[in-house]
Amino acid sequence: KRNVLIIGAGGVAQVVAHKAAQHNDRLGDLHIASRTVAKAEAIIETVHAKAAMKVPGVFQAHALDAMDTAAVVALIKATGCQIVINVGSPFVNMPVLDACIQAGVAYMDTAIHEDAGKVCEAPPWYGNYEWKRREACKAAGVTAILGVGFDPGVVNAYARVAEGLMDTITSIDIVDINAGSHGKWFSTNFDPEINFREFTGTVYSWQNGAWQSNTMFEVGQTFDMPVVGTQKAYLTGHDEVHSLSARYPQADVRFWMGFGDHYINVFTVLKNLGLLSEQPVKTAEGLEVIPLKVVKAVLPDPASLAPDYTGKTCIGDFVKGTKDGKPVEVLIYNVADHKEAFEEVGSQGISYTAGVPPVAAALLIADGTWDVGAMANVEDMDPAPFINLLNQIGLPTRIKDASSDRLLEF
Ligand code: NDP
Incomplete structure (x- = not known):
């Protein structure tokens, strides 16, 4: 079992929280951290209102500025999380990935990193930021699954x-x-x-x-x-x-x-x-x-x-x-x-299609199937267990x- 830290408390995080709660028997303690802690707390309330937690367990909200890598590392350590599902805004992706590499825990996101100062990133998209960290992931033995929403994902x-x-x-x-x-x-x-x-x-x-x-x-x-x-x-x-x-x-x-x-x-x-x-x-x-x-x-x-x-x-x-x-x-x-x-789960279908896949990936990392200890895009991974699991959990x-x-x- 692996404890999970969800970063962000928006539309996609709502789905991730519900789906992770439905499967917390195969994950572990759940934590959700966002800039506005009230939004994270509200998500946990909706999880409890639906009685979504499979087994009674920890689901805690935290205030976090995910642009601050040191703060993310500290929270990962304090919560004992081994899997980070990053569904915050795309500006936080690289600070969060860097924190996961430093802390030695698994990372995933659902979109490419964007520099807040730029209007739009130009190709080669993954080459701009993510793939530059490939060696660092490998050296740290960190599993990082990039873009594991629906599209990409x-x-x-x-x-x-x-x-x-x-x-x-x-x-x-x-x-x-x-x-x-x-x-x-x-x-x-x-x-x-x-x-x-x-x-x-x-x-x-x-x-x-x-x-x-x-x-x-x-x-x-x-x-x-x-x-x-x-x-x-x-x-x-x-x-x-x-x-x-x-x-x-x-x-x-x-x-x-x-x-x-x-x-x-x-x-x-x-x-x-x-x-x-x-x-x-x-x-x-x-x-x-x-x-x-x-x-x-x-x-x-x-x-x-x-x-x-x-x-x-x-x-x-x-x-x-x-x-x-x-x-x-x-x-x-x-x-x-x-x-x-x-x-x-209290969300519209687009958030649903984006939020279920990262939980499937977390379950596959938790049971070792996708815990490859390296950076990967979804097409690098064996699709069979992923698709079978998605068939069972709503997609x-x-x-x-x-x-x-x-x-x-x-
Ligand atoms: P939202 O805008 O609804 O939520 C983003 C969350 O990130 C908010 O809770 C926001 O906090 C939080 N956040 C922003 N900056 C920080 C920070 N510095 N520290 C901590 N938290 C922060 O986005 P969505 O839920 O719609 O999307 C989330 C991600 O999923 C995006 O990257 C998006 O591109 C991606 N996506 C991927 C899809 C796919 O299929 N692959 C489809 C849809 C989305 P606050 O509430 O304070 O603003």
Whole structure:
């Protein structure tokens, strides 16, 4: 058994806390630390309200500035945690990873590190910060699983499954569709600052053996998805395009995210007016404001969307390649339901799909299966135990090929 420290107390942390509590018989004491301790305490209250703790045990909240590596090391030592699930904002990733290396405990996150001072990181994403710590992880024997949410995360494991079905992979198209409805006139599903940052910069994809650049909403394509039907999605830059293109340099690797016309209209207006800018402006009254912060302040708090969210998400990998000289194609995917997620853990479906995988990874580290003592992206790991476990704990995987559409089990 290994004690677990969850860092961050936002939408994804809520899911991680519930799922870790449901499996604390295989983990150990649970701790959650965030900048605002009240948010961590509130999450623990919702865990107790759902009676989610599998066995009575410790679940404690702590105030922590995760940018302060020494403070993170001190908390790891004080709590005796051996696994850190970092689901704080992406700015804290490297300070937390450094703390785990110093303390000699397992680390995982669900997004690449971002420098708070930059608008958006450019490729090679994992090469900018994470992979520079690879040697240090190895020397310390520290298991660090990078990007183990849904995308990045489970979609990387799906690519690895496809690798086993083909002789060569020629393309990986990761498609993320949220066909749910939150009932608000406009809202982002995550922190608007993070959400808009993803879409204001250059869109990078890996095609013809090189990085290609486009602008957001420039390249759209319609995909026929199970359950959610025909959906328009747009080429978007995403962490996993980098690590997957490093493993499959011969393949085209693209990430597509579904957007409705309404979202695109609102985004375009905000952007063209300069309201997504992080540069401060002065009002006529002499007040200095950052437009993006003002937009965030007037938009709904994404956490408030969960109770009324209905509909489903469908995220999957369309993988093409060849087998015995013939072209083959598979779709490996998951469908999640917003309402079911809310009823189980009090969160919307997108947080659910991001929060369950790191708990699966923690369970696999705790039982030794994934405790590799080195830094790894999800596609470096054996996908079979991960996918089997996800099938059991709320995120079943299906595979669709020319012959059938079935549950994927190993
Ligand atoms: P939220 O913004 O809801 O939560 C972030 C949390 O981090 C907040 O509780 C915040 O504290 C805390 N935090 C920020 N700075 C610090 C600090 N210096 N010290 C301690 N705590 C801090 O984010 P989400 O839950 O939506 O997302 C969490 C992570 O998951 C992000 O990295 C996101 O990119 C990633 N993600 C990954 C997905 C995937 O599928 N791979 C999908 C969705 C998200 P406070 O409350 O005080 O602001």
